[in-house]
Amino acid sequence: MRPKDAPHAPTDTRTALVGLSRGELAAELASLGEKAFRTKQVWHWLYHRGAKTFSEMTDLGKELRAKLDERYIVGRPTVAREQTSTDRTRKWLMAFGDGQKAETVFIPEDDRGAVCISSQVGCTLTCRFCNTGTQRLVRNLTAAEILGQFMIARDSYGEWPTPTDERRMLSNIVMMGMGEPLYNFDNVAKALKIVMADDGIALGKRRITLSTSGVVPEIRRCGAELGVNLAISLHAPDDDTRTAIMPINKKYPLKELIAACRDYPGLQNSRRITFEYVMLKGINDSMSHARALTKLVAGIPAKFNLIPFNPWPGSLYECSDAETVSDFSETLYKAGYTATIRTPRGRDILAACGQLRTDSERLSAKEMRERETEERKLAQAAWDEKEAALKA
Ligand code: SAH
Ligand code: SF4
Numbered sequence: 001m002r003p004k005d006a007p008h009a010p011t012d013t014r015t016a017l018v019g020l021s022r023g024e025l026a027a028e029l030a031s032l033g034e035k036a037f038r039t040k041q042v043w044h045w046l047y048h049r050g051a052k053t054f055s056e057m058t059d060l061g062k063e064l065r066a067k068l069d070e071r072y073i074v075g076r077p078t079v080a081r082e083q084t085s086t087d088r089t090r091k092w093l094m095a096f097g098d099g100q101k102a103e104t105v106f107i108p109e110d111d112r113g114a115v116c117i118s119s120q121v122g123c124t125l126t127c128r129f130c131n132t133g134t135q136r137l138v139r140n141l142t143a144a145e146i147l148g149q150f151m152i153a154r155d156s157y158g159e160w161p162t163p164t165d166e167r168r169m170l171s172n173i174v175m176m177g178m179g180e181p182l183y184n185f186d187n188v189a190k191a192l193k194i195v196m197a198d199d200g201i202a203l204g205k206r207r208i209t210l211s212t213s214g215v216v217p218e219i220r221r222c223g224a225e226l227g228v229n230l231a232i233s234l235h236a237p238d239d240d241t242r243t244a245i246m247p248i249n250k251k252y253p254l255k256e257l258i259a260a261c262r263d264y265p266g267l268q269n270s271r272r273i274t275f276e277y278v279m280l281k282g283i284n285d286s287m288s289h290a291r292a293l294t295k296l297v298a299g300i301p302a303k304f305n306l307i308p309f310n311p312w313p314g315s316l317y318e319c320s321d322a323e324t325v326s327d328f329s330e331t332l333y334k335a336g337y338t339a340t341i342r343t344p345r346g347r348d349i350l351a352a353c354g355q356l357r358t359d360s361e362r363l364s365a366k367e368m369r370e371r372e373t374e375e376r377k378l379a380q381a382a383w384d385e386k387e388a389a390l391k392a
Helices: 022-031 037-048 062-071 143-156 181-196 216-225 239-245 254-262 287-296 322-334 365-391
Strands: 078-084 090-095 101-108 113-116 172-175 208-212 229-233 273-279 302-308 339-341
Touching (some): 090 143, 101 143, 143 181, 172 181, 181 208, 181 216, 229 254
Parallel strands (some): 229 273
Antiparallel strands (some): 078 090, 090 101
């Protein structure tokens, strides 16, 4: 017989409670004949106390705990590997029920830090500079798997029960891991709503940032339904350059993307859109690119975050020189924009931006060669055109 509260096997068919909305949890408990107040109790154990087993839920009564254990599991991902960088960045390889895997990273500052969460196994998009982009999309992560990543990070730092704001090491969430969160919006939204509920994990919307490559229709939904901070992977000020490095730009070109940014609700000086900009030597890093950027976003409460390109095995680009990055930032500053330069974190364990990737389902060697050739052609053409325009 399976011991009580034993870690569940992948073949376990019991339903996971983590990841259910409050309404769904209430319906499950009602189906066991339990009264409404039980929902509040179980929710509290799951998301305030961080209980991993039903036997910890001491105020539920033995009988109910046994009943729960028969039909349900609490439901956390399994940690397949945990690595800590020399700079204290920590990365987990999460394994889900069906054996699929995704990575989660914690980026600590002195007394706080951000958990970088994945939304998909792989990615449908193929941004040329991104390691995840070399992986096929295997599947969307469920709300439980998205939420479970944060809960594992909290387990690892012993942050249950939910600490008050001031004491939280895991103070922020950034949806900047593997995958495009807005191509899995329903599950991401469900997970984040649970994270934001103030009688549980209780992380406010201002502590959550969602980064997107620019899925325009969902940006509007994200603003209306979640209201979290928005980061846009902009990476180029003109359509030619952007399309060459981010194929999604063909579907949602800059004009539409910038219009969606302008309309994002709640923007003001204290709540700006972050435009992320990966610094690629000879591709998007000239001072005319910087000036064009300031024109592009004029009128939007915005800040820039310049990301030095992080190399990964097989990557094709080089990072811009330090001096170029600094000049680029200076040009943006002079035009009135904050333009921080992101310090790469956890590079030694491949945990920095754009380095995440699991071993499943790589693109074939032929597909990679095709991509490389196409990429070189597109990047070169965009660059030649820019240079010609500059000389003219
Ligand atoms: N899919 C989402 C979120 C994940 S990526 C998005 O694209 O926004 C988080 C950030 O890292 C994005 O701005 C992404 O463009 C950037 N990035 C990807 N590969 C990178 C690399 N090799 N070096 C530096 N930044 C990279
Ligand atoms: Fe996907 Fe984001 Fe990487 Fe592009 S940068 S391939 S959208 S994870």
